[in-house]
Amino acid sequence: MQFDYIPIILSLKVAVAAVALVVIGCLPIAALMAKYEFWGKGLVESALTLPLVLPPSVVGFMLLYLFGKNGWPGMFLQHFFHYQVVFTLSGAVIASAVVSFPLMYQSLKAALESVDPNLEKAARTLGAGELRIFFTVTLPLAWNGFIAGLVLAFARSLGEFGATLMIAGNIPGKTQTMPLAIFFDVYAGEGKQANILVLIMTVFSFLVIYALNLWRKKGRKREMG
Amino acid sequence: MIEARFGKKLPGFELEINIALTQGILTVVGPSGAGKTTLLQCVAGLQKPSWGEIRIGGRLVFSSRKAKNVPARERRIGYLFQDYALFPHLTVEKNVLYGKPRGDDRRGKRLPLAEVLRMLGIEHLKNRYPGQISGGEKQRVALARALMTAPELLLLDEPLSALDPETRGALQRELRRLQIEWQIPFVLVTHDLQEAEFLGDQIIRIDRGRQEELGICRPAFQ
Numbered sequence: 001m002q003f004d005y006i007p008i009i010l011s012l013k014v015a016v017a018a019v020a021l022v023v024i025g026c027l028p029i030a031a032l033m034a035k036y037e038f039w040g041k042g043l044v045e046s047a048l049t050l051p052l053v054l055p056p057s058v059v060g061f062m063l064l065y066l067f068g069k070n071g072w073p074g075m076f077l078q079h080f081f082h083y084q085v086v087f088t089l090s091g092a093v094i095a096s097a098v099v100s101f102p103l104m105y106q107s108l109k110a111a112l113e114s115v116d117p118n119l120e121k122a123a124r125t126l127g128a129g130e131l132r133i134f135f136t137v138t139l140p141l142a143w144n145g146f147i148a149g150l151v152l153a154f155a156r157s158l159g160e161f162g163a164t165l166m167i168a169g170n171i172p173g174k175t176q177t178m179p180l181a182i183f184f185d186v187y188a189g190e191g192k193q194a195n196i197l198v199l200i201m202t203v204f205s206f207l208v209i210y211a212l213n214l215w216r217k218k219g220r221k222r223e224m225g
Numbered sequence: 226m227i228e229a230r231f232g233k234k235l236p237g238f239e240l241e242i243n244i245a246l247t248q249g250i251l252t253v254v255g256p257s258g259a260g261k262t263t264l265l266q267c268v269a270g271l272q273k274p275s276w277g278e279i280r281i282g283g284r285l286v287f288s289s290r291k292a293k294n295v296p297a298r299e300r301r302i303g304y305l306f307q308d309y310a311l312f313p314h315l316t317v318e319k320n321v322l323y324g325k326p327r328g329d330d331r332r333g334k335r336l337p338l339a340e341v342l343r344m345l346g347i348e349h350l351k352n353r354y355p356g357q358i359s360g361g362e363k364q365r366v367a368l369a370r371a372l373m374t375a376p377e378l379l380l381l382d383e384p385l386s387a388l389d390p391e392t393r394g395a396l397q398r399e400l401r402r403l404q405i406e407w408q409i410p411f412v413l414v415t416h417d418l419q420e421a422e423f424l425g426d427q428i429i430r431i432d433r434g435r436q437e438e439l440g441i442c443r444p445a446f447q
Binding site: 116118121125127128136137140 | 266269270271296297298299300302303304306308310311312313314323324326370371374
């Protein structure tokens with residue numbers, strides 16, 4: 001049997017791109033949600049966390065609808081850029097980003113909320129604008145939450161299955177990521193290939209969680225001096 | 226110079242303030258919850274008064290009539306927080322430099338970093354983090370950080386309340402010295418009448434938002 005390593009590369013590509021998307025989207029949204037009160041905030045909050053509790057197949061179905069021929073984002077991309085998301089690696093990236101967004105969002109928002117507002121006020125009296133305050137005071141002090149969110153989102157992206165299958169399909173060498181390869185290998189009776197992939201994913205996920213716990217422990221020690 | 230006449234609705238009462246100070250230290254005494262911090266934060270631009278006018282150094286920074294509210298970052302004030310509010314992830318040096326205006330140090334009142342650190346006796350703490358220094362040292366760092374912005378007015382919110390009596394006495398004398406050296410008005414809030422009398426050239430008391438003049442201690446400063 002020749003080991004097919006392509007799913008590993010595709011999974012890493014998808015996870016890195018998805019986490020980049022999540023960071024870009026999450027930073028401004030978590031910052032606004034942590035600092036401002038507005039009407040309907042609870043509704044927005046619930047919508048942002050929804051992918052965490054929805055079955056991945058439901059998320060996949062919604063994405064398929066939105067990015068398909070009849071959804072406005074799909075029509076927009078098709079019309080202006082002649083680009084199709086469904087059955088491409090971009091679809092897998094979007095599915096992973098949507099599913100892992102709440103993990104990053106919750107972790108970052110909690111960390112931003114825990115930053116002492118007096119520090120931000122002090123920065124204001126020292127002549128700093130809101131963007132400078134965010135990047136030089138608030139975000140560095142919420143760093144632990146940011147990194148924790150980043151790691152969890154990466155791990156979740158790497159393991160995304162249901163929504164990815166719905167929107168990106170299972171095209172070997174194109175959209176077949178590790179979790180999809182494991183499922184379809186087992187389905188086709190290719191146990192050995194699946195065994196190796198399962199081992200890689202389990203060891204990797206374990207290391208991620210272990211490293212995160214270790215880092216948190218060190219962080220607590222640092223805070224206590 | 227500071228001239229402020231404004232009101233701010235608070236839960237349960239309305240804070241009404243009418244102060245004017247060209248030089249020296251104005252101390253504000255009053256019990257907890259009297260509106261002292263609100264007074265400072267309104268002057269600083271961290272809270273918005275319900276009505277009135279505030280001028281700092283002759284410049285109108287707030288006017289309800291003219292719908293003007295200059296943001297805190299443009300008011301050119303120094304603010305000392307009760308808990309110092311030093312940035313815990315930055316060294317003493319980086320804390321002090323945070324608000325330093327860009328440009329030439331030789332112009333106006335802008336001082337080079339070394340001089341400010343020496344003036345407050347904290348040169349040796351330059352590379353330490355706020356978590357590694359004492360309360361009195363933190364207070365000096367916070368003062369240095371505020372002075373580096375070359376403010377036209379310094380607001381101090383219970384700056385000595387968390388310190389032991391010895392450090393407190395030393396810092397009281399230091400505050401007076403700095404005010405004379407720096408030649409900008411200070412507005413200092415405290416709940417300790419003795420401290421208010423020692424430091425203040427002019428004292429007011431506020432209680433549940435009402436202002437009461439307690440007198441002018443050092444007419445020479447008027």
